[in-house]
Amino acid sequence: MNYETPLFFRVMKYADAAGHDVIDMVSGNPDWEPPEALREGLHEYADFEPDRFQYAPSEGLLELREEIAARRGVDVDQVVVTNGTGEANYLAMARALERERGDEILLTDPVYPYYPGKTTMLGGTQRYVATDDEGGLDPADVRAAASEETAAIVVTTPNNPTGAVYSAETMRDLVGVAEEYDAILISDEVYDHYDLSGRFSSALETDSANRIVTNGFSKSMAITGARVGYAIFPPALVADAKSRHMLVNVATTRPGQYAVLNALRETGPDYYERNRDLLRERVDTFTDALDAAGAEYTRPSGSFYVMARFDGYPGTIANVERLIDEAGVAGMPGDAFGDSRTEWLRFALVTPRVAEAAERLAAYFD
């Protein structure tokens, strides 16, 4: 099987091996502090009795599922705790495909590259819906691409890589398209705490038997390495998803679940607000330098990313490696995210050296 695996780890390896100072703007790994209560949760866990070191329930620690259900306004039975949002998306897409209503997955262009990779692995086929220059998605375009072959429509809001945040109306319409074709809307909302626009709207706001919401704590708590995420399924779809989770992973890591539970309970809104403020500052710094360099770019309404375009410097892996070697800045090639962004590069604003990176880029492209 010829998998299409995302390039993130390859680019990071190249940057690590460069042998000179490189500012890492490749992957969506926050550089800010996890909540203090997350650290405390791990310390507490480390001293527990042996029985707490054993399997959590396969579907997740009950207290964590209850906490998630209460915050998201769903029934606790709908919640499955997963090995990060990555597994949540895998379960959701597998569940949509095994309904055997079709084997096509509608994705946006540009796209987060794990989705097409998962589609191929699961035996599905990809069909892409174009977004506008700012990453905006028109539900009418999704409707036009949908058919009896559509198993799922996968969207991300706030979006990676474009930074777009879909409106409440868009989300409602997307659920509507899924219902019309008896497909599943899968809404990946892992960046929900990094909505910089105030306009974020969850797919959960439209109750439906045709939507699955995935999320996790990797981004909101700056712990991509912990691997704690979740999916919220419609009642009719949850049992088989739990079974697949059990058969693939048995259960999700328990120290991680405990630490996240502790952090959810003990962390106030100021923690999240502080991280958004930091991100806003970095967006300003970075885009000011891009203006100075005469680059085209999209200003994100949410998530961690700025897509930028430099004249005569297409977004290929070769150019990304050249930028690492010659400018000391590592980004992601736009063509990793689909045909519409082959001229672009993606920069993740998850380094304290955003200003320095911007200067390096401005100098390099001067």
Place this chain on the structure above:
Amino acid sequence: MNYETPLFFRVMKYADAAGHDVIDMVSGNPDWEPPEALREGLHEYADFEPDRFQYAPSEGLLELREEIAARRGVDVDQVVVTNGTGEANYLAMARALERERGDEILLTDPVYPYYPGKTTMLGGTQRYVATDDEGGLDPADVRAAASEETAAIVVTTPNNPTGAVYSAETMRDLVGVAEEYDAILISDEVYDHYDLSGRFSSALETDSANRIVTNGFSKSMAITGARVGYAIFPPALVADAKSRHMLVNVATTRPGQYAVLNALRETGPDYYERNRDLLRERVDTFTDALDAAGAEYTRPSGSFYVMARFDGYPGTIANVERLIDEAGVAGMPGDAFGDSRTEWLRFALVTPRVAEAAERLAAYFD
């Protein structure tokens, strides 16, 4: 899709809800201490800088893979760190099936019930090979069942549920059968540290492009909840397995990997020997009481389990629930492990109350 999910969690739930004192001998959750260095590793991790809270490399922390490779005598590139041995087995079986040399998975009867569940989920079909009364597997029987349709042969040594430990000759012959039919021998060796016979032999001792070995730290370090395992692939099969791991789980939990690495480095052989001694004592206590109760049983050469048979009390889920209600002892129904053990019950010796459980059973069946 009609998944066949293992009954473990269902039985545990029933026991929890019983409302009276029940001795839990359901699942293979050690009740002894994890290594002290495992706890210390978690404490250390909890105080790391934010960058250590981010994604580990998808294939696993390099230092952990190196430590595993050195101990197992394989190349570090062959090692993939997984979300427990459960994911390792899933990756191995998926990898065997996607070679498209056939869709049949040879399993033993009795069988660890996750294997048939994974087989169905992955679109394969099960074919069972009988074992003898003590759980011994004759490679000639495996050869007789193998055909051009055989994608993989999955074995467990030390065995769950029978406690059998396969000889070096058996392991060599099993690799031979896999090579003969260009199938993959998948050897699940998660109980290797609980070989009570001194006769354990790893499939790694026979070098071959046709065998995958799976293992993990859940049992050896008494941390089933941490979810850190690994698979060792032949060089030609490892790349696609790493891709599937990345597409399903992105990466394995980092605090768990770090804590296991610390424990691997700092824990001497006395820790493992102490746990084996404890288990030997419990086997004696439990089987003495079974003798007194006039039950038939298999004395394990390894792993945590005793299969026992009480006259006129077949190993059904109904009888397991009755035993919980009337005797206050929770085991697993033999029929969950295959057709050959429908008369039997499985008891996991992972409770300090083994003697009390044995007395309860002796009194109940008196």
